[in-house]
Amino acid sequence: MERVFVTRVIPQIGIDILKRELGGCDVNTSDKPLPKDELKAQVKGRTGIVCLLTDMIDGEILDAAGPQLKVVSNVAVGYNNIDVKAATARNVTVTNTPGVLTDATADLTWALLMASARRLGESERVLRAHAWHGWGILQFLGQEVGGRTLGIIGAGRIGAAVARRASGFDMRVLYTSRSPKPEMDELNATRVDLDTLLKESDFVSLHVPLTPETKHIIGASELQKMKSTAHIINTARGPVLDEAALAAALKAGTIAGAGLDVYEAEPTIHPALFECENAILLPHIGSATHSTRNKMAEMAATNCAAVLHGKAALNPVS
Ligand code: NAP
Ligand code: GLV
Numbered sequence: 001m002e003r004v005f006v007t008r009v010i011p012q013i014g015i016d017i018l019k020r021e022l023g024g025c026d027v028n029t030s031d032k033p034l035p036k037d038e039l040k041a042q043v044k045g046r047t048g049i050v051c052l053l054t055d056m057i058d059g060e061i062l063d064a065a066g067p068q069l070k071v072v073s074n075v076a077v078g079y080n081n082i083d084v085k086a087a088t089a090r091n092v093t094v095t096n097t098p099g100v101l102t103d104a105t106a107d108l109t110w111a112l113l114m115a116s117a118r119r120l121g122e123s124e125r126v127l128r129a130h131a132w133h134g135w136g137i138l139q140f141l142g143q144e145v146g147g148r149t150l151g152i153i154g155a156g157r158i159g160a161a162v163a164r165r166a167s168g169f170d171m172r173v174l175y176t177s178r179s180p181k182p183e184m185d186e187l188n189a190t191r192v193d194l195d196t197l198l199k200e201s202d203f204v205s206l207h208v209p210l211t212p213e214t215k216h217i218i219g220a221s222e223l224q225k226m227k228s229t230a231h232i233i234n235t236a237r238g239p240v241l242d243e244a245a246l247a248a249a250l251k252a253g254t255i256a257g258a259g260l261d262v263y264e265a266e267p268t269i270h271p272a273l274f275e276c277e278n279a280i281l282l283p284h285i286g287s288a289t290h291s292t293r294n295k296m297a298e299m300a301a302t303n304c305a306a307v308l309h310g311k312a313a314l315n316p317v318s
Pocket of ligand 1: 101155156159176178180210235261262285286
């Protein structure tokens with residue numbers, strides 16, 4: 001029997017696959033990330049680790065597992081929590097869950113975009129505080145979405161799915177990318193440089209992976225280039241957006257609003273963001289639908305089993 005450790009609760013379908021394919025697995029059933037020392041103790045002697053984006057899998061963890069470790073299977077598409085270089089150096093395959101969460105995350109991006117444009121957070125907070133005293137013609141005026149310009153930074157799977165949804169709103173779509181994206185061109189989206197995107201967009205949406213190159217891709221000077229009526233949406237990774245600079249821009253009226261699903265130091269939120277009425281703050285729920293989370297668990301378990309059966313991983317990142 002292979003020795004697989006699942007670092008935290010995952011949907012049962014993933015556990016069932018590991019049991020069926022590999023004869024079983026051990027699971028941290030607490031649904032909380034394990035402290036590093038505990039994780040090191042649990043991974044010792046394992047051939048496979050199925051982990052979550054809340055686990056930092058670095059060289060130290062890989063060494064604690066030992067030289068028999070063959071696969072680290074992330075139940076997420078983003079894999080900035082794993083030191084892929086360190087894994088590759090130790091002949092460990094790293095896998096992720098691309099595609100199955102694209103639509104759910106694109107939908108949530110649009111939910112944030114609409115919520116920010118129409119001030120849903122602010123107006124609901126007023127109502128729940130029993131401070132709404134009836135309809136008013138000047139209350140909670142927001143921005144139109146239809147016919148406006150959407151700027152997508154990172155035109156991969158999710159960025160393209162967000163762009164596809166924009167056609168229902170007759171939007172002009174701009175995007176930045178390091179490489180040509182034929183799918184975006186088919187959607188009549190226009191590839192521009194970052195400055196042009198920031199200056200011309202009414203809604204800017206971030207979909208890049210977190211890498212050294214994309215860390216703080218949006219900071220104070222980029223926010224300064226945006227329209228004062230514009231909104232920024234981040235469902236990618238927290239550190240791609242400088243939160244302190246964002247909070248300052250939201251308070252100063254440099255931009256009109258923000259919709260965030262991800263944060264620089266999750267689960268800690270920059271305190272200044274709580275003071276921004278014009279920020280919609282969600283707890284990293286981009287892929288959180290029943291069917292998507294099941295598919296992610298299924299995909300991660302299948303990847304783990306494939307590698308441990310000596311087959312090629314279905315979704316290797318390395
Ligand atoms: P993907 O298909 O790999 O798309 C990422 C795109 O970013 C690629 O097309 C890449 O294109 C582009 N890119 C990379 N570096 C760039 C740079 N410096 N400037 C401009 N573009 C750059 O990944 P995906 O499936 O769409 O997922 C994107 C990210 O969303 C994930 O990495 C993850 O962090 C995040 N995510 C969050 C949630 C959530 O719950 N909130 C859910 C799913 C995913 P080129 O390499 O050609 O430039
Ligand atoms: C979620 O954030 C993911 O990367 O899958």
